Amino acid sequence: MNFDFSDDQKQLRDQARRFLAEKCPPKAVRAVLEGNADYDRELWKGLAEMGFLGVAIPEEFGGAGAGHLELCVIAEEIGRALAPVPFASTVYLAAEALMLAGSEAQKRKWLPAISSGEAIGTLALFEGTGNPSPQAIKLVASNGTLTGVKKPVPDGAIADFAIVAARTGSSGRETDISLFLVDLKAGGVEAKALQNVDPSRQQAELTFKNCKAEPLGPANEGWSILSRVLDRAAVLIAFEQVGGSDRALEMGRDYALDRIAFGRPIGSFQAVKHLLADMYVSATLARSNCYYGAWALSTNASELPEAAAAARISATQAFQHCSKNNIQVHGGMGFTWEFDCHLYYRRSNALALSLGSLSYWEDTLIDRMRKKNAA
Amino acid sequence: MNFDDTPQEAEFRAKARAWIAANAPKQYEAELKKASLGRLKLDGANVLDVAKAWQKKKAEAGWAVPHWPKDYGGRGVSPIERVIWQQEEGVFGKLGALFIIGQGMCGPTMMAYATEEQKRHYLPPLASGENIWCQLFSEPAGGSDVAGLRTRAERDGDDWIINGQKIWTSGAHYSDYGILITRSDPTVPKHKGLTMFFLDMRSKGVEIKPIKQANGNSDFNEVYFTDVRIPDSQRLGAVNDGWNVSLTTLMNERMSIGANVATGFPELFEFCNNLMLEDGPAIDDRAVRSKLASWAVRASGLKYTSFRAISALSRGERPGPENSIGKLVAGSMIQDVATYALDLQGAAGMLTGAEDAEVAGRFQAMLLRSPATRVEGGTDEILRNIIAERVLGLPGDIRVDKDVPFNKIPTKGRA
Numbered sequence: 001m002n003f004d005f006s007d008d009q010k011q012l013r014d015q016a017r018r019f020l021a022e023k024c025p026p027k028a029v030r031a032v033l034e035g036n037a038d039y040d041r042e043l044w045k046g047l048a049e050m051g052f053l054g055v056a057i058p059e060e061f062g063g064a065g066a067g068h069l070e071l072c073v074i075a076e077e078i079g080r081a082l083a084p085v086p087f088a089s090t091v092y093l094a095a096e097a098l099m100l101a102g103s104e105a106q107k108r109k110w111l112p113a114i115s116s117g118e119a120i121g122t123l124a125l126f127e128g129t130g131n132p133s134p135q136a137i138k139l140v141a142s143n144g145t146l147t148g149v150k151k152p153v154p155d156g157a158i159a160d161f162a163i164v165a166a167r168t169g170s171s172g173r174e175t176d177i178s179l180f181l182v183d184l185k186a187g188g189v190e191a192k193a194l195q196n197v198d199p200s201r202q203q204a205e206l207t208f209k210n211c212k213a214e215p216l217g218p219a220n221e222g223w224s225i226l227s228r229v230l231d232r233a234a235v236l237i238a239f240e241q242v243g244g245s246d247r248a249l250e251m252g253r254d255y256a257l258d259r260i261a262f263g264r265p266i267g268s269f270q271a272v273k274h275l276l277a278d279m280y281v282s283a284t285l286a287r288s289n290c291y292y293g294a295w296a297l298s299t300n301a302s303e304l305p306e307a308a309a310a311a312r313i314s315a316t317q318a319f320q321h322c323s324k325n326n327i328q329v330h331g332g333m334g335f336t337w338e339f340d341c342h343l344y345y346r347r348s349n350a351l352a353l354s355l356g357s358l359s360y361w362e363d364t365l366i367d368r369m370r371k372k373n374a375a
Numbered sequence: 376m377n378f379d380d381t382p383q384e385a386e387f388r389a390k391a392r393a394w395i396a397a398n399a400p401k402q403y404e405a406e407l408k409k410a411s412l413g414r415l416k417l418d419g420a421n422v423l424d425v426a427k428a429w430q431k432k433k434a435e436a437g438w439a440v441p442h443w444p445k446d447y448g449g450r451g452v453s454p455i456e457r458v459i460w461q462q463e464e465g466v467f468g469k470l471g472a473l474f475i476i477g478q479g480m481c482g483p484t485m486m487a488y489a490t491e492e493q494k495r496h497y498l499p500p501l502a503s504g505e506n507i508w509c510q511l512f513s514e515p516a517g518g519s520d521v522a523g524l525r526t527r528a529e530r531d532g533d534d535w536i537i538n539g540q541k542i543w544t545s546g547a548h549y550s551d552y553g554i555l556i557t558r559s560d561p562t563v564p565k566h567k568g569l570t571m572f573f574l575d576m577r578s579k580g581v582e583i584k585p586i587k588q589a590n591g592n593s594d595f596n597e598v599y600f601t602d603v604r605i606p607d608s609q610r611l612g613a614v615n616d617g618w619n620v621s622l623t624t625l626m627n628e629r630m631s632i633g634a635n636v637a638t639g640f641p642e643l644f645e646f647c648n649n650l651m652l653e654d655g656p657a658i659d660d661r662a663v664r665s666k667l668a669s670w671a672v673r674a675s676g677l678k679y680t681s682f683r684a685i686s687a688l689s690r691g692e693r694p695g696p697e698n699s700i701g702k703l704v705a706g707s708m709i710q711d712v713a714t715y716a717l718d719l720q721g722a723a724g725m726l727t728g729a730e731d732a733e734v735a736g737r738f739q740a741m742l743l744r745s746p747a748t749r750v751e752g753g754t755d756e757i758l759r760n761i762i763a764e765r766v767l768g769l770p771g772d773i774r775v776d777k778d779v780p781f782n783k784i785p786t787k788g789r790a
């Protein structure tokens with residue numbers, strides 16, 4: 001058994017960590033958080049130059065053609081550094097959807113542009129309150145045009161194109177949903193940035209009015225493609241969450257070693273030690289679940305749906321747990337704007353909702369385990 | 376990243392599998408599958424007899440304790456092959472519970488400190504299950520703080536004379552031998568005056584009194600020593616170096632990482648899948664699903680954490696303190712799982728009789744046994760200390776008794 005990343009993949013992780021430590025210090029995250037930029041353009045360009053944006057995109061479409069294990073290790077570093085760039089929307093959602101369901105022409109047009117950093121993509125799925133479900137999709141497609149409102153759409157205001165989930169039938173079944181690709185710069189879509197708990201990554205509202213759209217994948221198969229995209233993104237975002245968990249744990253540990261109270265480091269109080277030990281436990285369980293998700297993702301295993309849901313739940317819990325207790329360990333300092341604790345707290349709570357809530361994924365996991373059990 | 380065996384590992388697995396298929400006591404397989412924490416029953420047979428017979432059969436074919444050297448009753452396999460063996464032995468491994476302390480902790484300590492002659496004499500029957508060993512460490516005055524023990528060892532010519540009391544000694548009542556840690560010098564700080572021995576449990580002056588546990592069973596005991604003579608040749612390690620010897624014993628606990636720690640999750644999932652509530656199957660209920668999912672990812676998280684540890688083992692790395700996570704997570708989880716399984720049954724969850732209780736009282740037995748899991752072999756709090764100090768590098772506890780001669784340490788919390 002070799003249930004670990006290879007030496008090459010670990011080297012790639014180190015390389016990404018060094019790169020992000022230099023190009024994406026907390027100061028860079030704050031610049032976007034505080035509204036001085038809508039995303040970090042320099043960093044985005046750098047990620048493209050490093051080959052990170054297209055790491056899992058085949059060479060024939062301008063990518064590095066490495067694979068999804070490589071993308072997982074990069075995702076972990078993106079999460080650890082809280083990179084304020086549209087990485088998740090473009091790479092985990094848009095690129096994955098294109099690779100799964102795009103036509104040759106669509107792939108030729110957009111995948112090389114993603115790899116080179118020229119195009120930002122996103123997935124427009126949600127329409128207000130609620131979790132992913134075919135019933136929740138009201139935006140209609142007729143005669144190749146879309147009408148309706150999507151929100152929140154990750155990075156919707158800065159994206160060049162969007163994969164849009166639209167209603168093409170009214171049978172009440174999954175087959176009512178089809179996917180479309182929309183060039184957001186071609187007119188017909190109005191984008192409005194929305195405020196959200198983690199302003200270091202943007203959310204937007206997109207209003208489509210008879211907007212021209214081309215189908216992505218076969219008509220009426222939108223929902224099944226979407227489920228697969230969400231599973232793949234769940235694993236990748238889980239790696240971001242694990243990277244963030246580890247960093248929050250380290251910050252808490254470091255502070256506990258340095259801060260003195262009652263004449264001794266606070267890290268010598270058991271209440272603090274045990275808090276940190278429990279953070280370590282949840283981060284470790286999440287990492288292990290993520291490795292399994294990575295294996296399933298990279299081999300296209302039939303276990304992927306279950307593995308993805310498990311990674312998603314475990315990593316969501318871990319990042320929320322580590323980021324909130326990191327603040328606790330920091331005491332009053334943890335609640336200042338100046339300290340970086342809240343950056344992790346914000347990111348953890350935004351990522352926890354990004355693909356549907358924790359309870360949605362819990363429900364999904366049990367459904368899948370039950371089906372497997374019955375089979 | 377893969378789950379594949381190397382060709383060598385695959386060959387070993389095939390050999391182990393074939394032997395087990397041809398030799399395991401299949402008549403008990405179904406009952407062993409159903410066994411869970413706090414409950415191991417074999418219809419019409421005595422567990423100890425069946426366990427000893429299986430161990431003996433394995434020993435005759437060289438499979439008893441495969442990772443031990445051949446000369447001591449093992450097969451000399453690598454750590455990763457040991458894990459493969461455990462995987463293949465599967466539910467039949469549950470029969471090994473009685474031998475775990477002896478083979479997992481006493482044996483390795485003997486291997487590290489006994490003479491060659493002693494090893495050849497004592498280890499093969501320990502491997503084959505003919506002899507059962509126990510671990511005489513904890514005392515009324517010291518469990519977590521085992522170095523606070525008071526059982527005295529005093530030199531008398533070629534012998535030592537032992538007086539004192541051990542407690543919580545699992546299996547002492549059916550053990551043939553034990554390893555015993557004692558205080559040989561009370562005038563020096565507590566870790567520096569300890570000496571380790573092994574002894575015949577039938578020695579004159581050893582008295583074993585079973586303790587009735589909170590769950591009604593009696594698996595552990597008080598063991599009293601009154602002028603028990605142990606020859607100096609049965610000393611393990613140097614005089615007053617018993618603390619270091621005991622660390623060998625405790626470190627070996629970590630090596631058993633391939634063994635699955637019971638979480639209760641598979642049992643609960645199956646239960647919820649079959650249980651009907653007023654408004655339909657339990658597993659369709661949102662609240663039930665949310666709880667199940669949270670436990671599912673803890674169980675899978677532990678499973679894949681152990682896979683990562685196995686991978687490290689297969690690269691030749693030694694397991695470290697991070698392996699404390701298994702029992703820490705599983706211990707409180709199995710307790711919560713059992714509590715929840717009863718909750719789902721409403722008032723009838725109280726019933727423990729096999730005919731009246733759902734799934735024959737399985738979760739009730741689990742509930743009543745589970746508190747012990749959080750205490751035995753290192754409490755939850757001690758495991759958190761280990762993770763905090765040895766994995767995360769946080770400061771050790773302030774030890775007020777560290778440099779104080781043992782006989783000057785206060786013995787009561789309130790006067």
Ligand SMILES: Cc1cc2nc3c(=O)[nH]c(=O)nc-3n(C[C@H](O)[C@H](O)[C@H](O)COP(=O)(O)OP(=O)(O)OC[C@H]3O[C@@H](n4cnc5c(N)ncnc54)[C@H](O)[C@@H]3O)c2cc1C
Nearest residue numbers: 510511512513517518519543544545747750751752754756
């Ligand atoms: C089922 C079972 C089988 C056992 N089998 C054996 C056996 O075969 N051989 C053997 O030698 N022993 C055995 N034990 C004993 C076991 O190792 C001890 O019970 C255990 O180490 C705890 O010690 P204690 O009971 O003295 O509790 P204490 O150490 O008194 O602990 C009481 C409470 O204080 C906490 N505490 C203590 N020290 C600290 C600290 N430094 N920091 C934070 N909290 C602390 C503990 O976590 C616990 O909650 C067994 C125990 C059980 C339950």
